[in-house]
Amino acid sequence: MLQELSIKNFAIIDHLQLSLESGLTVLTGETGAGKSIIIDALHLLVGGRGSVEYIRHGEKKAEMEGLFILDDHTHPCYQKATEFGIDIEDGMVVLRRDILSSGKSTCRINGKLVTISILREIGGTLIDIHSQHEHQALMNESLHLSFLDQYGSSEIAAALCNYQEIYKQYERVEKQLHQLYDNEQEMAHRLDLLQFQRNEIQTAELQIEEDELLSQEKQKLLNFGKLYEAMQTSYEAIQGEQRGLDWIGHVMSQLETAAEIDIQHQALKETVTNSYYMLEDAARTIRNELEQLEFDPNRLNQIEERLNEINQLKRKYGASIQDILTYCAKIDEEIEKITNKENYIEELQQTLNSIEQDLFLEAKHLSSLRKKWAKRLTNAIHHELKQLYMDKTVFEVYFQSPMMDNNHRVRYRKNGVDIIEFYISTNPGEPLKPLAKVASGGELSRIMLALKTIFSQHQGITSIIFDEVDTGVSGRVAQAIAEKIYQVSLHSQVLCISHLPQVAAMADTHLYIAKSTAKKRTSTSVNILDKHEQVKEIARMISGVEMTDLTIQHANELLELAYTIKND
Template identity: 70%
Template sequence: MLQELSIKNFAIIDELYLSIEKGLTVLTGETGAGKSIIIDAVNLLVGGRGSSEFVRHGEKKAEIEGLFILNDESHPCYNRANEFGIDIEEGMIILHRDISITGKSVCRINGKLVTISILREIGSTLIDIHGQHEHQELMNETHHLRLLDQYGGREIKTALDNYRVIYKQYEQIASKLKGLSENEQQMAHRLDLIQFQLQEIQKANLQIDEDIILMEEKKKLMNFERLFDSLKTSYGALQGEQKGLDWIGLVMSQLETTAEIEPDYEPLLESVSNCFYILEDAASTIRNDLDSLEFNPERLNEIESRLNEMNQLKRKYGGTLQDILEYSSKIEEEIETIINRESHIDKLQITLAQLQKDLYLEAKQLSDLRKKWSKKLMNAIHSELKQLYMDKTVFEVKFIHSVEEYKNEMDPPFRKDGLDFVEFYISTNPGEPLKPLNKVASGGELSRMMLALKTIFSKHQGITSIIFDEVDTGVSGRVAQAIGEKIYQVSEHSQVLCISHLPQVAAMADTHLFIMKETIDGRTRTKVKTLKLEEKINEVSRMIAGVEITDKALEHAQELLQLAYAKKFT
């Protein structure tokens, strides 16, 4: 959920900090007080379109920051964040956005700079903002199939996963077949190119780690003089009269005499003797190395030439010799495929035909499950609409395209999600034909329709917070009461922030925020106050009566709050 929200220098807000609780939070206040401005700020925080006009007059930039808490480790935000290399620790994600006076935006997620598109990708998993006239996810027919799949839960997910396993194989084979079926002239050019590349690599006769071995030898040759002098000095210090081994040999001889007199010195004699023989072996090794050392400038030139050849190949075919050899194997296989192109095309066509049959069967099973769950969804929607006094409304999940259409086709248009394309249709009045959901004209009917869908899908979408911006416009009476109760039902599954002018909705709030304007030093600014019970009664009374709060309005407000309490806790 959205736990903390900070807004600075945004429109008429100079500085505002909100700590938002779970459940239903209702924002009320006079028209123009800044309620929708707060929602505008949240919309920008999750990737909405920015403008320099949002920056408070006289300031250089507007700043918006929000802290979200994810209580579910399977929340879709984790997968999206992982795709973009964003770490989420302890279930916390912080979105931050600055908008400068020039209109430029700077976006951060958990401190990492991101583009607006990434901010929008992440933000879409956290908040769903629904305004009276906005086309939201539920109004976009391209999302309807995914929403149906979410409603079908694990049963549809398993079938869809099985379908996608085969679909991935199908895509790979289809891509290979397309590649082999391209223009013959292009194929001939490709063959000439990779044959030349393969010949060049094979001619070099590369060996794994050959460059590392040569670099070591090059280093040795380039430092030959230092190496020779160092070994010569080391040998001279050990071997010869009055040198290291002479003196240690003398010590060993004297300790032999000492040990004959006093046996306790035998261990010391053994240690010195071991050191003598080890150093004697070392001196012998150094002497042999000195005898074998030979500076060969021609060999150094050979190494330089060979390393240069390898570097040329690395620039063309890979950063390491291993990469070059792997590329060689790859194009060798490609050459064989192109030369025997017709044979490979025949094999791929047979494989593709079999995959199409398997894929169609999986698509059919997936489609059957979707149709089963679409009936359950339609019943659930009708039940919700009845509670919103739209019992005459007909809702239908219409399969615009389905598997049966492609039964006899040789090459059905398989997609990642199957062969189905569904769209939500409704008819709000008896006798009227079903129409696409996004063609509904009445604001009041649209609000109730959206609430019915939200009540069901909020359990499946995984959205952390849902914002309703005056979705109750155009309704009153018992419908307004039903809308208040329905918004509260949505808040049981997702945190809800709601701007409302309806006292019935305000009465259902778990947290009631009152938005007001004040003028200080000739500047207007927005303030937010969390209402206590008495203050909430007065605000609901104002919403009922208007400017003048009467005793009857206060009595009605208390009654609404009591009814709301009974609905929520019984």
């Protein structure tokens, strides 16, 4: 749910801080007080299109921030957040958006800077805003299949998962076939390029770690003088008269005498003796290496040329010799495929046909499940519409024929072969038409509410916003709409701007929006109404400006009716 909302320097709002509750929150107030401005701010907070026109006159930026609390760890927001590298701790998601006077926007999610598109994707899992004039997800036929799948819950989800596993294999093999069917001239050019690359790599006769060994040898040749001097000095320090070995030999002789006198010095004598012979071996090794040391300027040139050749190959084919050789192996495979194209195509086609048989069975099973759940959805929507006094309305989940390719074969897609759209007829005798083309107004509001009542239990949306969706209705229909909005709030937090007293009476929290003028500036304020204030506000909504004892009585009756409905 949306727990905290902060709006600053937005239109006529100076600074607004709201603490919101779960259930149904109704916002009422005079026309122009700023009710829809709050919804506009929420729309921008979740990635809507911004404009500098929203910034309060005389200010440099508008600021919006919202704290959402997620109680369910399977909420779709978690998956989206993981996808974009955003951490969610303790189920808290903080969205923030600043609109600058320069026209730019700064967006953050849990303190991390994000793009507008990411904010929109994350925000779309948290808030669904429905207004009378805005094209919503339920009106978008491309999303109807996903709504049906959500309604079908785990049964459809399991079948869809099985289908998509096989579809991935099908898509991979089909892509390979398409590549082989590409233009013959392009394939010939590709073959020439690959053969040139393979020849270049094979001619180089690369060896694993060759570059490292050559670099070490190059370093040795570049520092030959220092190396020779160090080895020569080391040898002279150890070997020769009055040098290291001479003195250690003298020590060894003296310790032998000491050990004969006192056996406790025997270990010390052995240590020095071992050191003497080890140094003697070291001196011999140094001498042999000195004899072999030889500076060859031609060898240095050869190493430079070889390293340059290897580096050129690295720039073309990989960061290391191992990468180059791995790339060469891939080239061999591709050359094999191209030169034996016909055989390979035949093998791939057989594989694709085998996969397609399995895919067809999974698609058929998935489609049958969707049709079963479509009937249940149809019955559920008819039930909801009947309660909204649209019992003559006919709803249908229309399944189009699967799309076919140029060879008259079924065109498989990521989510199956089904193409569906919601159709509806609001008047007896009228043909069914796509839901997206149904006339707007009171009928559209009721249809939307029927769908929202059902889908709110399956969509996982944290908060649903209704912005004057009850316009154009009255009487018993208004009461029915109020009850439906309340039903939606049982599964998702609902914020509703309304001019209907019936809707206001159903509120768990009633907010009154007002505007005032101070120091020649207009500001919007929000007040939580207590029971007495709520009665007065509902009475005002009934009568307009002048309240009478009768309208007060009517307001109390509406509240009592709402209480009965909620506790029924």
